[in-house]
Amino acid sequence: MSTQSLPGDDRYSRQIRFQGVGSGGQELISAGHVLVVGCGGLGTGLVNLLARSGVGRITVVDRDTVELSNLQRQTLFEEADALAATPKAVAAAEACARINSGVSVVPIVVDVTSANVESLVAGVDLVLDATDNLQTRYLLNDACVKLGIPWIYGGAVSSTGMSLTVLPGETACLRCLSPTMPASGTTDTCATVGVLASAVAIISALQWTEAIKLLIGDRDHLNRTMVYLDVWTNDFQRGEPLTPDPDCPCCGHRRFDFLAAAATDAAQDEG
Template identity: 50%
Template sequence: MGDLDRYARQVSLAEIGDAGQRRLLASTAAVVGCGALGTNIANGLVRAGVGRVRLIDRDFIELNNLQRQVLFDETDIAQGLPKAVAAAAKLRKINSQVEVEPVVTDVNPDNVEQLVGDVDLVLDGTDNFETRLLINDVCVKRDIPWIYGGVISTCGMTMTIVPHDTPCFRCFLNELPAPGSSPTCDMVGVLGTAAMVVAALEVTEGIKLLTGQMDALRRELLYCDVWAGSFERLGLAKDDTPCPACDLGQYEFLEARQGSWATALCGRDAVQINLRHEMQTSFPQLAERLRSVGEVAYNDYLLRFRVEPYELNVFPDGRTIVKGCSDPALARTLYARYVGL
């Protein structure tokens, strides 16, 4: 077996075999989001031997992440590492055969095709519908399969989307939910084991796709409540109304005709500010300017500025997470005041 020795128990499965394992090793997958779902997904992919795994995440690690985000520890917090970078370091120690590529950025209409356009599979580890609808647009446009997953409280759901074969995510969710209409993890919490279960289901579907076993795919929405121990399959038949994405080829989220540039972050009293241009001021210059009004610390990946009761976390591309407020207008005001537009 040689180079497949580490996968011996997986190769022994009739569903995988030697040929299936070699297909996994030759595959590339992108995981969008390195939170509760994304870290569990990435862990499963790397241990299974998917040859190249790209980790895409905009965020940094906080103490309350450790309850459910399995690739991080307290040392990562002390070092101020972005999630994608810390996760990649852990995963390389788990399986040195796999190429793990961290990308510290926000997924938006300007960069999403570059981020996922060359992969064989996209797996959803995000926490918001806007990004999922954007992923759906690019995957339908590029004919890339992707797997949706979501977790809230003790419940989760997942569905597999194969463009031009199954209904797409836009068929399932035609428009963004109205603000405040959906529960968030800061309102109702999230159980770590719910994320583990949904991630396991996503990775399993991913293995089916990457090994070419299309007949084995689950072609419905699977809903689970791990506290109740219940699973429910929900059919996803297309109706007579044409889907803007997969029927009409209208990619409204990809073309930025829908969506926003200020996004409230799930589970946190924070707003993310996105820019269409890169920040012109370097971290050392910005830090020098801000020290007269607040506490500043920075590394290659992040500048953190505290001015009570707010905290601004600035990334190299100018993207900023404003903590201590949930009002996008206030967040933009604070950004303009301290970082500059």
């Protein structure tokens, strides 16, 4: 995608003026390559903010097509996308091309499996989790810990949301917190209990902010614990910083069970 220079383009001036970013930070943001896995509520929120803030390369992976029930919270999509059943990753890339011609958004319409996750993750600066299924999250955790790439967990369901930044070797990984994956059907999903757009919006905004800190290299202000919030009850919680568990099968013993498992048809539901 070619970079259009617009007359008097001061597109990033307010972001650059923020002391945490500055012009040096903006250059690092522009040079960044971020992978967004899932393009539902969290994914569209993330891709929207990443494109507007000038992240130079954004790869977005999702296998699904846009449906009318997505439009309540999936902010890059419109009715025409649902009527045409456009793949979500493609619709997101098309929307971003209208928002910011100076960034490249590459859509990949595929299911993330043990067979392809490492090649998707390899070479990016960081990975944003915008799925709402645990199978894909455990796969991302394995791939990112193995390759030493930071990833940012995000989840939203009902009126609640959670986020955690995983810095391999520095902070707890997903398997430090939960060594075995909960069985499918034991956790609430957006399809069963619904989800509020505000919970999705807040979590994606927190994830974007962590991504920008990582691209800039401001590691002092990263979130090293699980953040939990409920927009309906106004409950906002943040735990103590989490350190890696030396007995963790993944980051402790470097056993990547989910990468080693055969590729399965993991449901990649929208958040």
